Amino acid sequence: MEIKTVSQCTLAEILKAWNKGFEGYFVQIEMNEEVFLNRLVGEGLSPELSIVAFEHNNPVGIVLNGFRLMDGKKTSWNGGTGISPDYRGKGVSRILMEETIAIYERENVEVATLEAIKENKVAIALYEKYGYTITNQLLFLSGEYEAKVEKPIEIHVETIRPEQLSRLSFYQDNVPWQCSWHSNKQGEAKVFYNENNEAIGYMLYRTVWDQEGAIDSIVLYQLELLGDGNVEHIPHFIASITRHKVKLKTVNFLASNPATSYLTENGLEVKTEQVQMKKKINSLRGE
Numbered sequence: 001m002e003i004k005t006v007s008q009c010t011l012a013e014i015l016k017a018w019n020k021g022f023e024g025y026f027v028q029i030e031m032n033e034e035v036f037l038n039r040l041v042g043e044g045l046s047p048e049l050s051i052v053a054f055e056h057n058n059p060v061g062i063v064l065n066g067f068r069l070m071d072g073k074k075t076s077w078n079g080g081t082g083i084s085p086d087y088r089g090k091g092v093s094r095i096l097m098e099e100t101i102a103i104y105e106r107e108n109v110e111v112a113t114l115e116a117i118k119e120n121k122v123a124i125a126l127y128e129k130y131g132y133t134i135t136n137q138l139l140f141l142s143g144e145y146e147a148k149v150e151k152p153i154e155i156h157v158e159t160i161r162p163e164q165l166s167r168l169s170f171y172q173d174n175v176p177w178q179c180s181w182h183s184n185k186q187g188e189a190k191v192f193y194n195e196n197n198e199a200i201g202y203m204l205y206r207t208v209w210d211q212e213g214a215i216d217s218i219v220l221y222q223l224e225l226l227g228d229g230n231v232e233h234i235p236h237f238i239a240s241i242t243r244h245k246v247k248l249k250t251v252n253f254l255a256s257n258p259a260t261s262y263l264t265e266n267g268l269e270v271k272t273e274q275v276q277m278k279k280k281i282n283s284l285r286g287e
Contacts, residue, residue, distance in 0.1 A: 046066060050063060065104075140249070143269050154195040162187050225258060
């Protein structure tokens with residue numbers, strides 16, 4: 001078995017490793033060249049520190065890795081581990097995991113993170129074997145939603161760039177990788193203040209437009225209530241984007257987030273459940 005970095009492989013080899021690696025997976029995540037390259041850049045994945053396993057020049061497994069400073073700690077993200085069907089159960093995942101953890105240690109990673117489909121017990125057991133523990137339950141929600149604002153309240157809305165969220169003291173940096181502002185620089189952000197100019201919530205989201213210039217859907221990456229903010233404010237938050245009925249989706253919302261409960265009680269359905277897993281690396285280096 002030979003291990004190469006993604007930067008050492010051709011694009012055709014990478015796509016074969018990925019698409020075969022996730023063949024028959026719980027969620028269809030096949031990628032073409034454009035989707036892969038957009039994901040590589042948009043999610044901050046490292047070609048030099050992501051790896052592909054080869055058997056007789058045939059790509060049979062892949063791990064994509066990203067690295068960021070999050071919550072003051074150097075954090076890694078496993079953006080996908082896939083093994084070709086013919087090589088599952090033959091030790092390839094073990095080889096890839098051991099090489100990946102060695103990379104994390106060389107890169108002085110403090111916290112390693114990943115997400116796994118809740119039903120994928122085999123993958124979860126593998127990650128637990130290598131020291132990962134489940135820290136959060138995550139939900140993808142989807143459905144139609146109409147922001148019904150029955151009575152106006154005093155809310156001031158400030159629209160900012162996603163990058164500006166990091167400068168705000170109340171911004172929560174410790175979120176699933178794809179929900180961070182780093183992964184959503186092409187998105188939008190709003191902060192909401194009460195009549196005393198106190199922050200009561202913020203949203204990080206992306207608006208999808210149809211060919212006629214109308215809003216087709218809204219993808220929510222973060223919707224956080226702060227201070228005196230409560231679920232009764234959520235319709236006002238979403239109404240700041242549109243008051244029309246719209247398709248609404250969430251990405252990796254914490255099951256414990258009050259906004260998650262509100263949205264499921266108001267028409268959205270759970271489409272996919274994941275677990276977030278983390279592993280402390282620094283303790284293995286005697287720090």
